[in-house]
Amino acid sequence: MRSAQLRRSPLSTLLQDSLTVFWGDWLDLRVRIVQIVSSGLVSPLIYILAFGLGLGSSLDTVTKPSAGDNYLQFILPGMVALSSMVISFGGTTFSICGDRLFTKTFEEMLLMPVHPLAVHLGKMMAGILRGLLTASSVILVAIIFTGKVWSFLNPLFLLVLTLNCAVFAGLGVIVGLNVKSLEGVGIYNNFVIVPMSFLGGTFFDASTLPIALKAIVYLLPLTYTTLGMRAAAYLPIQQFPWFVIPVLLVMAIVLSGIGAYQFSHLQD
Template structure:
């Protein structure tokens, strides 16, 4: 008996694959973050104090030591003295260091040592949710450490409102998001802990000194100014300083969209890296 040919598939017979909805991605992000938080909550004091050593050294060496001589020679652009001038930069510096380093080493530990990272890749969640969950954990690390630096800044200056206003905290969170997102990408790509050291030595350490933490970038020559303003930490340092000491009319509002776009771009890159991760 001659078989009848199959009818052609209609347009409605093929069901399109549904893209993940935003509420699902947000829920998965919080789930991934909660798993990270369960590991972080038992080490809050350790995390908060880890990034406090370097800022304290800079505060005593530059703010109190070198700052005394500078205060006799000149007045800083903002703040009553050089110590007040560098304190917002120290907050930015500590948040950058811990957000990046803590996130990178956490992912490297899961990939290279405990070998538990494959379990994360098997989770039925969107790659963007994996990135955002890890990034939120990095933001939490950065806020813990920078919170201790803010406490030191308040003790030295007595200006609580300068360091605990909404604009200051928003900038601080965006800075943590940028460097936590960068830490996720680096943690996914490196093959050994030695490679992490290379990123730290050639990216984080130079940015610590060139990111406007100890000087006013607007006073630099044009060529150097272009280089310095390519660093995201520069926008954070300048903006935190303005949020702490200057009126809103003098605040560099362009810093907010720049940091936000950087965080979003790193999130897209991180989601892409997660979707193509093999280990």
């Protein structure tokens, strides 16, 4: 038994340590599941009522959306993407920021006999879980409004959703490691997350924009998420924009690499 433990591969050790860090966050998350699931539902629900049912009823009389039977169906995948983005980013940022600045337990975590990369991966997995939990409540609303269960629960839709959570959990780790106060978190939220909520293709078809605006919009990861989830929900598999998967995957890996580097070189 002892020799088997000694022969355990570094990758296996890293995975087990990451799951240990993740489990610590899960023990905190599980007592607040209802709060977490509902916290990201408010804004999407307001947008659904105001834009999908309010503005959408007028738009449906003059035009047909590029995906879905009406404007409400058109924006619902964007609302799922939006909720997962907000909570994956915000939950991860505040978790790390709170440990660093208020409870002062972050230093103790860094002293644990685990590789810093394992701490980083564990925090990212917790952020992904937060996003998926919150998105599940919006998916339920989307199913109720449309009656299309498979559209929002098919593997391709869930894959794009998970990649989106990974991208913004990775961004949340970076911000959480660098902000000096909660006001700093608010600045990132106001200048990055809020503009992306409206410019990431959630309320419009990005392909119809002028070239100059299209160049800006397609720099945003949420645009690729919305594009992929909308296609996965309503369009035939032959029309799915497969490029969104490698784009989101590369973004998640790059952000994860930056966060892992900062974890390894952190002097707090």
